[in-house]
Amino acid sequence: MSTDVVSARRRRTLFIYVGYLVALMLFFGPVLFMLWSAFRTHLDITSTPLDVTSALSADNFVRVFDRFDFGRYIVNSVIIAGGSTALGLLFGAPAAYVIVLRQWSGLAFVMLLARMAPGVMFVLPFFIFSVAVGAPSNTALNYTVLVLAHVVITLPLCIWLLVPFFESVPASLDEAAMIDGATIGARFIKVALPLVAPGLAVAVTLSFVFSWNYFLFALALSNNDTIPLPAIAFTFIGEGQSDYGGLMAASTLISLPALVLATTAQRWLVRGLTAGAVK
């Protein structure tokens, strides 16, 4: 009887591992192929795509930095993703705190609208506005417009992610601080914020990656000086057909924050991606 149970469990474990193998080949295989191709020559990738014995080198990366101003694009991406994340958190954290305190669903609803509205709906008004203020020809203004546009992504995300964290802070702590005479600002900064520190980390990392990845706003709103990685990679496609190695190196560079995140902050990421879906 008990050996039956053991062998049934063994069989199930084996079944799971076979499933792992299939799933890894299907879903992780292409990512691996991208990373691997980034270190191979165009000729190798296209003539013997799955030959594991072909030579590896970092030439593709050297070339994209050499021929294109890749350092600049990375800096642009950092400015835009970093700026919009900072603003999203700066406005979003107090808002999430108040939403929980007031048990307010009105703003949550507006956030849901922002989550559901198609991006082009924002990019068109933003584009018209940016042309009206002369942003296409002014680098500082252009960065500002891009950061503000990305706040459309980061602010709802920060609030959405932070509300459950603030909900888990016991109300008695807030009351106690109030009885001790703490102002609302002190209660927020000194009592609530330290307790939601993990939530802040989740919000920062996810906002940064989502903003970094976002393609549409950069495509429509940036100029030659402010263009970030995803938008510039799009313009490579034309030349790509003759240089898949360089294209995969560019893709790898764009994917870097996400890859780092998936391996280091996995638990938070699962929680953030599934926020609201599962209690």
Place this chain on the structure above:
Amino acid sequence: MPAVSTGPPRARGSGTSRGRSRRRLALRQRRHQSSAQARLKGTTWLFAPAFLVTGVVVLLPIGYTFWLSVSDRQPDGSNAGFLGAANITRMFDDPLFWQSLRVTMFLFILCLIVETILGVALGYLLSVDVRGRRAFQAAMLIPAITAQVAVGLLWLLIYDPSLGVANRLLGSLGIDPVVWLGDPDIAPWSIALVDIWQWTPFMALIIAAGIRSLPSDPFEAAGIDGASGWRKAWHIGLPLLAPVLTVAMLLRTVDLIRFFDTIYVMTQGGPVNSTNALNVYGYRSAFVNQDASYAATLQLALFVLVLLVAAAFTWARRRFSVEY
């Protein structure tokens, strides 16, 4: 003689224990209410910046889009004024609009069904505690958080008609090469495959979290009654999982109806508009055809579609959710 006497002595009569406790309760409630009120004092200032920013970057653009859709903006930036519903009638008479709606619905339904079915299977794998589960989960996370542009470029290479991996693999099986993105009959399926690849693991992660939070009692009871594993999964697991499934499907639905990035990177709506989803059509109307007012109308139609489908989902969830 009460053991502890607090406060001033009260007049006889009103001091029955019931009356006293009721008054005390009322007092406590009032105190509680006032403390709840006091806790909210000054919160406006914490909230105002987010409110303002939301107004400027979210509500104002939505409102402006609405204005664009009922007016006649020219490519040179001037506006010829109020048009009323002219753009909407134009949209209903526009065969390209109906075509793009068909593409959107095709991608939405195909991807949602496949992602849900595969997501349940993969979600089961992700839910079982075996050694290496975390590492496996990390690998499964990567497609969903990889930038869409990188995903698009990667699949352009895989789909390359003469040089790509896909046709080489087919070739080694003796199958003729497929024109993945160049054939209007095949391109929508190729695009759907990319989305399924990218988002099935995401569905699976949500479903796995749902499976892991299921109560074990019903399964044990059914096991004692002699139900097989499959029967347990189908008759107990799936109904219990329905709320999580609908939320996961809703999240995908909202994104699928707004399908844009992958298409724009890989085909820009072509060939012959076969992948010209509504969102892509809206973007091209604005930035390629320079027709802002009509683009705004298409975007509003898309927004309404998203809201309608989301509302239908929410309704179905309330209607069919079973309490256990």
